[in-house]
Amino acid sequence: MYLILAEQQLYKLYAQALADSEVTQDWSSWVEMMTINCQKCCSEAEISHPIAFRTGRQPQLSRNIRMLQIERDSWLLWNRARDTLNNTRQDLPEVIPGSSDRLIVEHHLLNNPQLRMAKAVQGWLQTIKLDERYQTDLKMAMTKLEPKRIYWEKTCHFLKSSYNANIPNPYITCLDFDATHKQKRRLCDTDEQEENDLLQIVFNLLRVGEYSKAKNICKSTGYHWLAALLSANELYHDENYYCSEANDIVYPVEGNQKRIQWIESMYELSMDMRLKLYERAIYGLLCGRIEALIPVCKTYADYLWAYTSCYIEQEIHYILVCAHQNELTDIEKHRILSDNGIRNNQLKMPSIFDEILAGCPTHIRDEALLPFNLIQKYLILADYDRLFHSILSFLHTNNELNGSLLRFSTHICLFLYEQNHSEKFNQNNFIEILTTYIHHLIELEFKDLVFYYISKLPSNNQ
Template sequence: MDFSIEDSFASRRHGRRSLQTFEAMMGAESPAVRDDKISKVFRRESTAINVQKSIQLLDESIHTPSPRGVRTPGGTLKHSSYTPRLLASGTKYDVSTRMGSAKKRTPQAMRSFQRSFQEESFQARPMMESFQEESFQPRTMMENDEDLTTTNVALLLDEDPGISASKSLFMDFLQCLRSYPSESEIFTQIEVYEKLCEEQANILKKLTQHAAKHEEKFIRTCETQNQLNKELATWKLIRTLFKDRQDVSMKEEFMMEQGEDDQPLVVEGIYQSDKKIIDSLLEREQSVREAQLIVDWLENCAQEDCENISIKFFSDRAVGIENARHRLMKQGHGLPTGAARSLITELDPDAPIRQNKLLDDLDKEDEDRLLQYIFACLRAGQLEKAQTRCIECGQAWRAASLEGWKLYNDSNFEGPDGVYQRRPVEGNPNRDIWKKVCWNMVQDPRVNTYEKAIYSVLSGNLQGILPLCHSWSDYMWAYFRVLVDRRIEDEIRLKTTISRSLEHLPGEYWEKNLTTKSVFKEIEAAEMIQREAGSIYHQIQKYIILGDIPGLIQLLYDHIKLHKEETTLHLLRFITHFILFIRSTDLHSKEDLCNSILECYVEELIKNQHYQLVAHYVSKLPSDAQIFWYAKFLEGINDKEERQFYRDLAEDSGLDIAAISKRVVENIRSKSDVDFSSLNQDSVDSSISEEDKRKIEAIDWLVFDVNQRHEALKQANALMRVFVALKKLDAAKAVFDKLPPDSVDVVHKSYLQQTGSNNLPRDDMNAIHEYLCMKAYLDAMDSFNDWIQHYHHGQPKQPEPPTGGTFTDRVAYEHRLKTYEQDHERWYQNLLMQTQTTKDHIYNVLLFPDGGWMADPSMENNDENTMDDNEDVDTKRSEQLQHLRSLTLPGLVFLLHNILHTSEQYQECLRLADMIASEQNNLYQVFREEELQRLLHLLRESSLKLLNNGKGPLGYEKK
């Protein structure tokens, strides 16, 4: 050890005591100290304080105060910048620290211990806090410059930095799923999950370091960070336990296939060390091994808290109780000490208890700090680190005392190694005696609480640990540590091969026969952590430890249903990926609940506009749910390029594009269903609403793929039926125009390519027939509109004759009149041509072949292959077609009569009666009684016109 540094520390401590304590106690001058070094220390601290004040004022001016170090009672602890490490891969069962053989691996931790460490108070707290202020320098913004990036600054200005900064995590998890799709890679997948959560938590940590902690948005950011830390810890637990359980299952299967016994062979009379006995126990007993893995996990979860602790001890030549030594040296030189209390007069570690005297206040402060630090290291599973600190502080005896719990092992009994050298002996052969001494020490009220807890941890004394447990994780660690210790002690006393009898441990040691279930029962009964124990992440961890997967799935389902509004998207993401992980193992169960959970995640992804993620997670659902949810998602996509993009994503994810596209159109089309039976010929609404436009645009979903053209025909027909019934002809034309002109030909070719047959199914033939019917009707209405336009707006206006005009005026009038007669003749000829065209188009509708307009063709003359006896008849469609005939055909007849009557084709008007009465077309069936009466009245007028023209009532020449 560097004695010059220790001398400097000692001089600083002596100088401080001369200012704070010794002058009041002694009224005398302190021993020789280095005044020049003390002054340098004070000047350096004064400069640091001034710089810190300046930075603080600057931070306050921009409302982002620099983060201060966390002050912990009775100690100078400093939280430094720290990037957590991932858990390194190692041996099959990582119980090295429990067995005292290797250095413990340390993944990133949860932050449960920090709170318990900060809440503990000490007797000499005022003096310790004053020392803390002197030896601890808070972090300044200058130290955080490396973390302050342009991205972080932009996020700080965001409305919710936590949500913005962690938004990429959802895509990262999806990419991980795609990168490791094999069942053999599921644990690699979980390792990536851990790293993603860890990196994201670090980003949020950096954000909060530069933020004003009182702002609500940063409070939410801290909550998100805490949630990610809990998720990280849970993923680590999942990987640890499930990997072990999978190994056990694979081993059992292998042993059954080989027909071998899994029990290890134990030869009587052969020496077995304690360590070998326990290694065999851990290999054989899964419950003990899992309990030890849980201990390792809980200690790993406290690792970051221990890494963030930076504590300085000022010692004189590595002597632990330097102040007592200094006082005794003064007494030896005959100098007054000013001690008015009963202080120790000897320097051995047992002096305070043996002499029943007190330590110096500053020595007591140092010892309290060291004990805190040792306990923190034990909580984080870093025994070696605690021992190193003890040696650095001049308490090598204490470092040695922490070795007493280790299991004894003499590998020399296993035979010589390759070079025939004696190998070192491990552990404590008198471990039983050491444990009994520890138990006796814990009963002594004079021993420090932390010291009791330290040796209680190592000797399995639960009552000595619990006073320093303040969180669910602390309680779990204490109980499982004791559970493992008890099982180890049972095994050693049962199978030990040493000749001497082991010391009897106190009765309290054997009272609690802990099991995993009883541990949770006792923890949940503790009042101070009942609320924390009921949190969702701790409940998840509980069920994972118990191995109750069906119960866990039920818990997750109930939580989401009962607390859907409070369930964050990050929690849903974790639950979803845990469900997918379970499906990759042999433990999957309650598939209906799992699917419901996945559906909730898909719904939240859509709501939060994580659109690129939807397709993959929908693909994990049953086929019916896939169609429902992805169709619901696509309903909200209006841009054509985006539609094609998300359609391609669905195809890449293996979704049924045809069924989904069909459902999309049906969903949009059924937003406002129309009751055809309540409509009549007076129901006219020609406007095209925004909802109508959405329905029209929905047809595009079915036009992308030529193999769906038959479905496009069906959906377009259904939509046009509604628009025609509502007299929205412009909307019906827009739907018709959405279908490519070659649609009928494409349907035939596509079916021929797929089946090799030209005989279409019945529903496809009906769809083509209806499409042609609709085309005929729209052509007829277009032609009629052209006729109306020509008749009312194209007819030339006859010039007015002049009244009393001159000769020139009369000549001009005659010229205009002649021009009018020519224009009128031309107009009349065009009218006759347009009348003929319109008449032909309307007749095409009224006399439509193959069963009539909007009547499905008869199948009698078609090939038997087109018939499907099991095919369900679309009753709703059939009713709509019948109502549409009744709504449309009488109106067309009236329009045709109006055209013929206006163009003076009266005889043609009377022939309408024969057409309607004909049994071939059955048009009379679509007329209501009042419509027939109106038609007869119109025919009477046409007949009267014929009589007035000197013809018979039916238009024939009179004889």
């Protein structure tokens, strides 16, 4: 009952936010307000129906809550995407040669809306993944990992015991992180399991953008080499080049000055089948090798995050290679910059969705083709004509209208129409979508809202 009341209130809040924006002409605030309204409704629904939210024992109620969550996530995407595309730093200092890879990339971002959108999508996918359930699962998994000074503790203990007692040793005899491959020996079962657990936890933290937490847990469990690998992905920057001569403070140098060569090494390691599954996935994420990430992707959102993250890493790598090509060897230049080099095999943001559909399992394909996911896709690609067609297709093929989807779709269309994007789509499509929403409001007996939305139709269609 409470969920129904909350949704009814949401219809009114949407209309009020739209009316307010017509007065102020502040459409960015309108998108933000829609996000806040939906977030509030969603949070109240989750709190009011905790059993349905957490266990799914009430299928219809759980489905309604889930649709509200997806509606909220879609507004969050649109809000982030617009903010990223419309707001870029214009006060960047000119790059002093040899001083900052970070500034090189930031300058490139100013002129590359696709890369800015990709970063917005990546951040959005990380945010929506980090829900209450995911955080709880992470905390439970992390409690199993006890802080320790050295890693492979049980193996070390066995080595010490076997050395004194002359017991045959099936395990590694040194603590190099690649000792298992060099010696073709194994770890104690307990250490093996702990390492698998750690690698999965680290990957799950990276999946939601928690790089600092991932490095900290590596250090606390003795895996300092893995923490160092995660740090090596940071872009090089020396702030001291950009300080005034009167400044007496010496800033620490950040990032990895040899990142190009390091990425090349990670690229090879990420497909070394001797390594554990999640270890390869971590390396694949750091260097942008999608083949290493695909095996650990379980949902469509995971696939989209993996492809988007790899596109970003590949693009950054290419930017830095071009900026530093005078410092590269001829072999490196040929491998990266030639017609058959990495650039030709690089992901492109517009084709990511096609790449996912071409190589994903059936259940991922089905998920990718769900209405909300298609709408999100066309919003990301700014393909408004196909956005309208996908909405109409849903309206024509579904007898039972989904309130969340229709509500979100209609207001996105209204936003685009108000923002003079009407030349990018057929006005008749807009009229049909808005008319369907008006009929939906009539069924819900929202008379005041009906009159308001009728006023949004072109005068000859009212």
